[in-house]
Amino acid sequence: MLAVNYRGPYRIRMSEKPMPEILHPEDAIVRVTRSCICGSDLHLYHGFVPDTRVGSTFGHEFVGIVEEIGTLVTEVKVGDHVLVPFNIACGRCNFCKQGLFGNCHESNPMATAVGGIFGYSHTAGGFDGGQAEYVRVPYANVGPTVIPADMDPDDAVLLTDVVPTGYQAAEMAGIKQGDTVVVFGAGPIGIMAARCAWFFGPSRVIIIDHIDYRLEFAKNYAKCEAYNFKSMKDPVEFMKKTTDWYGADVCIDCVGCEAVGNTLQTVTGRALIQAGSATALQWAINSVKKGGIVSIVGVYGPPFNYVPIGNVLNKGITIRANQASVKRLLPKLIDHVQSGRLKPSELITHRIPLEEAADAYRIFSSKLDNCIKTVLIPSTK
Amino acid sequence: MKNNIDYKSIPGWGMDSDPENEPTYPMKNYTGDDHNRSNYERASQQPISVEILQSTERPKPPVVFGTSVPPKGLSGQIRRYAFQHSEDRYRHWIPLILADRINMVEGVIDDLKKGYIPNVFAERGWKAEMKYNPRGLAIKVLAMAAAGTLIWWSLKSKKSKGFFK
Numbered sequence: 001m002l003a004v005n006y007r008g009p010y011r012i013r014m015s016e017k018p019m020p021e022i023l024h025p026e027d028a029i030v031r032v033t034r035s036c037i038c039g040s041d042l043h044l045y046h047g048f049v050p051d052t053r054v055g056s057t058f059g060h061e062f063v064g065i066v067e068e069i070g071t072l073v074t075e076v077k078v079g080d081h082v083l084v085p086f087n088i089a090c091g092r093c094n095f096c097k098q099g100l101f102g103n104c105h106e107s108n109p110m111a112t113a114v115g116g117i118f119g120y121s122h123t124a125g126g127f128d129g130g131q132a133e134y135v136r137v138p139y140a141n142v143g144p145t146v147i148p149a150d151m152d153p154d155d156a157v158l159l160t161d162v163v164p165t166g167y168q169a170a171e172m173a174g175i176k177q178g179d180t181v182v183v184f185g186a187g188p189i190g191i192m193a194a195r196c197a198w199f200f201g202p203s204r205v206i207i208i209d210h211i212d213y214r215l216e217f218a219k220n221y222a223k224c225e226a227y228n229f230k231s232m233k234d235p236v237e238f239m240k241k242t243t244d245w246y247g248a249d250v251c252i253d254c255v256g257c258e259a260v261g262n263t264l265q266t267v268t269g270r271a272l273i274q275a276g277s278a279t280a281l282q283w284a285i286n287s288v289k290k291g292g293i294v295s296i297v298g299v300y301g302p303p304f305n306y307v308p309i310g311n312v313l314n315k316g317i318t319i320r321a322n323q324a325s326v327k328r329l330l331p332k333l334i335d336h337v338q339s340g341r342l343k344p345s346e347l348i349t350h351r352i353p354l355e356e357a358a359d360a361y362r363i364f365s366s367k368l369d370n371c372i373k374t375v376l377i378p379s380t381k
Numbered sequence: 382m383k384n385n386i387d388y389k390s391i392p393g394w395g396m397d398s399d400p401e402n403e404p405t406y407p408m409k410n411y412t413g414d415d416h417n418r419s420n421y422e423r424a425s426q427q428p429i430s431v432e433i434l435q436s437t438e439r440p441k442p443p444v445v446f447g448t449s450v451p452p453k454g455l456s457g458q459i460r461r462y463a464f465q466h467s468e469d470r471y472r473h474w475i476p477l478i479l480a481d482r483i484n485m486v487e488g489v490i491d492d493l494k495k496g497y498i499p500n501v502f503a504e505r506g507w508k509a510e511m512k513y514n515p516r517g518l519a520i521k522v523l524a525m526a527a528a529g530t531l532i533w534w535s536l537k538s539k540k541s542k543g544f545f546k
Binding site for chain 1: 386396411422503
């Protein structure tokens with residue numbers, strides 16, 4: 001089968017790889033019909049995630065048809081068109097049982113700090129991902145969810161990560177009616193977080209980035225205020241000023257480890273003196289009000305980052321962060337999509353054949369052709 | 382960019398608002414099971430058919446795991462060393478990053494051994510760059526050519542002065 005084959009930073013090749021096999025009675029094999037390139041895939045592509053081995057297949061956002069099931073799979077059947085949450089979750093461990101499906105303890109031997117994730121390095125379990133024609137899906141009684149008949153598969157594929165992660169970013173932020181919410185990063189997750197923030201009743205949602213076309217898109221899609229930090233003398237000062245010198249009630253970091261805007265952070269991040277650049281998190285901590293909440297869904301590497309933790313203490317800030325618990329959120333989010341309140345597929349700007357994944361990565365990574373979100377489509381569809 | 386909208390007219394505005402979602406209100410559905418620690422029902426173990434490097438912070442492998450790209454070669458040796466140390470230690474993560482870079486070179490050597498010359502231009506997606514950003518690509522190529530020429534000229538100049546004798 002055809003699959004993405006990582007060859008090192010900024011190098012992707014399409015290769016023929018062996019078909020995945022059932023390795024556990026609760027496995028399924030899924031024929032991929034759509035897979036996305038996620039902003040966090042770019043951290044792999046850029047070589048920022050430790051233990052990303054040459055030969056790996058990326059891809060944690062995908063939908064597809066169930067082709068084969070293990071002997072103990074009862075919740076899906078061959079032929080079902082399913083969306084597959086990016087978290088690999090057993091449904092039995094104490095974390096899964098408490099709804100923390102992003103923190104499963106039975107899917108990743110290589111690290112205890114993160115559960116298993118499809119196609120996201122050996123640090124996240126060493127699973128091959130969905131940027132391929134076929135993929136092995138463990139715990140098929142837990143993760144895969146049959147796509148409702150009336151749902152556009154383009155909407156469904158964004159329910160595997162983008163929508164739940166954006167929604168959970170807003171949910172974790174504990175937004176109160178009338179709050180001012182600031183979202184750092186106008187990538188797909190940031191745009192979705194800004195849109196989902198409105199479900200919790202704020203009076204202002206502000207998004208910050210440095211890419212004008214994305215800000216324009218965010219303003220229209222998420223109905224929010226959008227500002228380019230390059231036009232500001234100082235983003236934190238701007239945030240204070242625009243909130244009557246008080247600070248935002250809530251700040252959400254949707255950028256993660258490749259933020260720009262602070263030279264020291266960028267230089268030390270690129271040199272891997274820290275786990276990427278933590279500029280967005282630094283701004284979030286310094287822009288939020290005293291006693292405010294900072295919600296983090298931007299991805300950082302495991303070792304360490306420079307953040308103003310002293311200000312977290314002095315301002316009494318609460319930090320909430322997690323990988324999205326996709327399965328927990330799916331019923332609510334499917335309802336939001338089916339009711340028309342959310343139309344995630346509007347984020348998709350590029351539909352590219354799987355065979356051209358190398359170009360697709362370049363388009364997304366370099367933000368060419370006003371790219372917001374890229375979907376790869378295998379020709380076997 | 383200001384956005385002069387009546388925010389209350391946005392579909393779904395406020396409908397998921399939860400006054401109980403204070404920062405101290407747990408995101409998880411707390412059951413008390415945490416105190417049972419690892420005494421929960423596990424599915425049967427996936428057979429261990431390839432070498433799996435395991436965190437020192439857990440006593441046994443999880444029920445399932447990925448089997449892609451087992452460790453091998455010099456990078457594999459370094460990864461095995463890294464996994465002798467906990468996730469808390471730099472000596473876990475720094476060797477893994479080093480192994481990734483060595484693995485990249487191993488990948489090229491493997492390709493050459495198989496008689497395959499990697500098409501780095503295609504792998505780096507330069508076709509897309511050429512289509513959507515030809516000026517940027519031209520600048521990049523010129524900068525690389527200039528840097529290459531400078532290094533070559535510098536080495537040649539030093540060599541003629543006998544620095545490499």
